[in-house]
Amino acid sequence: MEKIDRRVRKTRQQLGDALVALILDKGYDAITIKDITDCADLAHATFYRHYRDKDELLTQKLEQVVQEIEVFTREPSLQDAEGYLIFKHAQENCVLYGILLNSPGATSVRKRIKETLAANVLRTCKPLRSATRGIIPPQVAAHHIAGSMLLLIEWWLDHDMPYPPHRMAKIYKQLITGATLNVVLYPAPEFATDLVNPLKTDHVEEASFSE
Amino acid sequence: MEKIDRRVRKTRQQLGDALVALILDKGYDAITIKDITDCADLAHATFYRHYRDKDELLTQKLEQVVQEIEVFTREPSLQDAEGYLIFKHAQENCVLYGILLNSPGATSVRKRIKETLAANVLRTCKPLRSATRGIIPPQVAAHHIAGSMLLLIEWWLDHDMPYPPHRMAKIYKQLITGATLNVVLYPAPEFATDLVNPLKTDHVEEASFSE
């Protein structure tokens, strides 16, 4: 952990804060470098002493949050009962999560975190990898679990977090983790028609999607 | 269906084609209006005679595809066996789907189609609406179904469509539609521990996420 000049720390903090404030104010695309330095009360040239462009500032600002997310998912804790930690974290950093999940400028970061999460799911979930009986490739299931979690957080934040984190964790566990594992471990025909449903699969789905 | 001057049709087609080609070539953000008109072999000013900016051109280019997608989902056919149509459509229009699902410039369009799909799922799937026994709100389930479908298509295209559309439709049906409906219609404790799993839910998940 090397020591950075206090002025540099302060300047970068101001630039990052200004960017976040401006994104909330008028959206990422509409922001100019001048906007950022004005809002941060810094000289125009100062921006370029620290970042190449807007994207680099945003990426570095999100990097910290992204790394914290990855910590949660490096260990298997995400997938069992402690999915709660992610939603708690999202709540505490809801502005940055919102930007990460919604801003056009965060597209590449979002893509990367999605890939990383999927890779971690695949790595930590052994039965997912070895479940080759069904029609669903493990890789697809892993991407589904990882992507859906981000989708769920996105929905939650977009709707002003109407439920507490622990409830979201339960929803996540049932709707995504549980449902996916069930369907992967106990594939369709046997699972759906014989073991699970009171009704046959076809019957359920026909009945489900018509008024 | 009003008649549009042949020159106008041709110009707009050229601009749209140029934009798509340039996105594939160097990505949406790096493209300038000059790039587009050069690539389309048109005068610089001609662009502004038809579109306000890059975003408007992209949006209008995607609008047709978006409307076609909405047709598939307006009727309940999406959720039952004919999810196949979407994947077929995605395959036939894979370039535009890729741009829709990946380009930063398509963020707002992507957001809108996601909302529309979710609303259609909620509207056409009666049991989803009335399933209030479990912990999962119908709205959340609908968003999950709609969002996950787009995620699945995105994964498919990003990985160069390694499976045929009919297999993707089966995966979609099991992994998303079937799994979600099961978990919503037959909520957690009863569903997971008593009716479905040979193993208890907790047991399954503990066993699942550790080596």
Place this chain on the structure above:
DNA sequence: CAGTTATGATATACTTTGTCTCAAAATGGA
């Protein structure tokens, strides 16, 4: 306190955006 480093202010070259004008070309209806 002294040497080093960062910032402010300003200038500037370049790129991009968006609008305008007018002559030339293409169009579609008579």
Place this chain on the structure above:
DNA sequence: TCCATTTTGAGACAAAGTATATCATAACTG
């Protein structure tokens, strides 16, 4: 085919934004 209408090409142009350079001033570290 002719003609009035519309679109386009070519270029000029202002305005805005990007990105870099310089030098005096201020702030920091040891």
